Amino acid sequence: MASLKDVKSKIGGVKKTSQITSAMNMVAAAKLRGAQAKMEKFRPYAAKFNQAMGNLSSGMDSGAFPLMEAREVIKVVELVVVTSDRGLCGSFNANIINTAEKLLRKYQAEGKKVSLVCIGKKSISKLRKTGLVRKQYADLMGTFQMFNARAIAQDVAENFLAGESDLVQLIYGKFHSVGIQRPDTLALLPIQPAAQASEAAVAKGDYLYEPSPEQIMEVLQPLYLxxxxxxxxxxxxAGENAARMTAMDNATKACSDMIHNLTLVYNKVRQSSITSELMDIVGGAEALKG
Amino acid sequence: MAERIQLEVVTPSGPVVSDTVDIVTAPGVDGEFGVLANHAPFLSTLKIGALTYKQGNASEILMVSGGFCEVSNNKITFLVEAAERGRDIDVERALRAKERAEKRLAAAQRQEENLSQARAEAALQRAIARLKVSQAAK
Known part of the structure; x- marks a missing residue:
């Protein structure tokens, strides 16, 4: 049986761990609020952008734009995998990477070549061993801005235009709620106007364009990416921080369970040592009596 | 009272302006244009420059960069990457940015790097637009 001192130091250790996990929980909660606020602010922009894009593309022949051109023979598929830079957020990153690997195997089984673009340290370190990583971007998540996204989008588009990839898929963790984050896959290139054209039917197509719609489209497409x-x-x-919050909450709970169990052990050990001491004293007293 | 048009300026980091105004002038790629109430549906891409609008006697000037604007149903929406009100512009910072961009532009021209040259040029234009707008706001 463990000695009293051993159990005591173990309890101390677990307590320290639970302090750290609960602090991380709080940090993640604060960061989640920040990320959610950013998302809220971005939503009107994205919504209006998609609407305008839909309006514009509804009256146009998509074959005229290289970025919209659906290629008949797909030889190379590019997967853009977005994960977080840091771990300790449960299965959030693992789920995204699993989805990416599944797609990778699927395309490879179909005899297509696959290249990868990794955003976030976790996907970089996990997918590096496949040897298919074309580009990697790390340390963007904490301070990311629109221009980081622009650099990535530009690179992906150039690669597509150069014929190095025929289909680009985006794999990322979708933030459904604080409790639920699921990996999601989106077709990035070629741009499919049909998906956004639903609202376009309502707005009539007799817009005035300056310059020509084609030229506007050429500006809008990279922006869309x-x-x-x-x-x-x-x-x-947002998903990363939500997942971390949950993971750290669970860890803190597990810690307090452990502390509870260890305290029971501690008490038992203490009790048994007292009992044995008592036995000694009683035994000694009996011996003196003669 | 004259009819008014609904103006919205939206950036990726949130809406900047949402107001009903009398007239809006904006820097289109093919030149500056003005929009009054009940304008026909219209779509234009924008240059880096100054966006002004008037409400009665009060007028406001903003620096906008990179985006487009859409007019429909008596509503004008600007979707831009950045928008700053004239009075909020940090002149010191814009001046520093201008100097930096000029240096970078010169360096890029020496090495004939098209990409960094284009970037430096855009940065320079933004800095100049900021300075102009903040001047006009005074």
């Missing part, structure tokens, strides 16, 4: 990538990054940063 920015918006998608930035949105995915926002979702991931």
């Amino acid at each position: 920015n918006v998608m990538v930035y949105h995915a990054m926002l979702e991931v940063s």
